[in-house]
Amino acid sequence: MRKIFTFSTVFTFLLMGIASVKAQRNASEDKIKKVLYFNPEVEPDLEEIKEPTNHAFFSAVSDNLSRYKRNKMLRTETQVSFDSVDKQTIVDYCLNNDADFAIVPKVRYFKVGLGKYVFSNQVVVSMKLFDAAGNYITETDYNTYHKNMRLLGSADNSIKIGTNGAIKGILKELRRLKPSTEAGF
Numbered sequence: 570m571r572k573i574f575t576f577s578t579v580f581t582f583l584l585m586g587i588a589s590v591k592a593q594r595n596a597s598e599d600k601i602k603k604v605l606y607f608n609p610e611v612e613p614d615l616e617e618i619k620e621p622t623n624h625a626f627f628s629a630v631s632d633n634l635s636r637y638k639r640n641k642m643l644r645t646e647t648q649v650s651f652d653s654v655d656k657q658t659i660v661d662y663c664l665n666n667d668a669d670f671a672i673v674p675k676v677r678y679f680k681v682g683l684g685k686y687v688f689s690n691q692v693v694v695s696m697k698l699f700d701a702a703g704n705y706i707t708e709t710d711y712n713t714y715h716k717n718m719r720l721l722g723s724a725d726n727s728i729k730i731g732t733n734g735a736i737k738g739i740l741k742e743l744r745r746l747k748p749s750t751e752a753g754f
Contacts, residue, residue, distance in 0.1 A: 603641045605668035606630055608648040609694075612677040622676050625725045626694075629732035643668050651675035651695065656703035663701040670706075671699045674735075676728060679714065690724045694731030698739050707746060709738030 611622050627644060634642045643666050649658060651673055659671050679691040695710035711734030713727045 601639055601641050602670065603643050603666070603668045604634070605643040605645060605662060605666050605671045607645055607662075607671070607673050609674035609676045610648055610651045612675065618678070621725065622728060625728040626674065626676060626732055629729035630736070632729075633733050633736050649673050651697065654697060654699070654705075659699045659703040660701070663699075663703070669701055671701070672739075673697045673699070674732075676731070678724070690727050692724065692727045692731050694728065694735045696735045696739055698743075707739060707742040709735050709742060711735040711738060 606627070608623055609626050611619050631642055634640050645662060645666070647662075649655070654673055659673075662668070663671050673696070675695040677693045677695070679693075691712075691714040693710055693712045695708070697708045698706045700706055711731045713731045713734075716734060
C-alpha cells in the first residue's frame with residue numbers, strides 16, 4: 570500500500586511539473602509581436618503627395634495586420650532613408666517603443682509622359698525588415714504594374730495593393746528563412 574501511495578504522489582508531481590512547463594512554453598509562443606512602421610519614403614519627393622501616400626499606406630498596413638492576432642502595429646511619424654538605414658536609429662526606436670521588429674518602407678511612383686510632374690497610378694512598394702537589435706533580416710518589393718497588370722484605378726488603391734503584396738512578400742521570405750514558429754512575425 571505504501572508503494573502505491575508513493576508512486577501516485579511522485580506521478581502527480583511529475584504531471585504537475587509537465588503541465589506548468591507546457592503552459593510556460595505556450596505563453597512565450599503566443600506573445601504578441603509589435604512591429605514598428607516608419608513613414609514611407611516617397612519618390613519623387615513632393616510634399617503634395619506625401620500625406621495621401623502615408624494615409625493609404627498605413628490604412629493598408631492596419632487592414633492587413635488586423636488579420637493576424639499575434640501582431641500589433643506601431644507607427645512613428647519619422648521617415649528613415651530607405652537606401653541608407655542607420656542601425657542605431659532602428660535600435661533606439663525599437664527600444665523606446667518596445668517593438669520586436671521595424672519596417673522601413675518606400676513608395677515609388679512611376680513617371681509617365683513627358684512632363685516633369687506627371688504620374689500614373691502605378692507604384693512600387695518596397696520594405697526592409699529589421700529586428701529590435703537593428704539587424705537586417707529581409708527586403709521585398711511589390712510592383713503593382715508587373716505583378717497585377719493594373720492599368721486603371723486610383724493611386725490610393727495601387728498603394729494598398731502594393732503594401733499588401735509587400736507584406737505578403739516579407740512573410741514569405743520569413744517562412745523561407747526561418748521555417749520555425751517565428752515565421753508569422
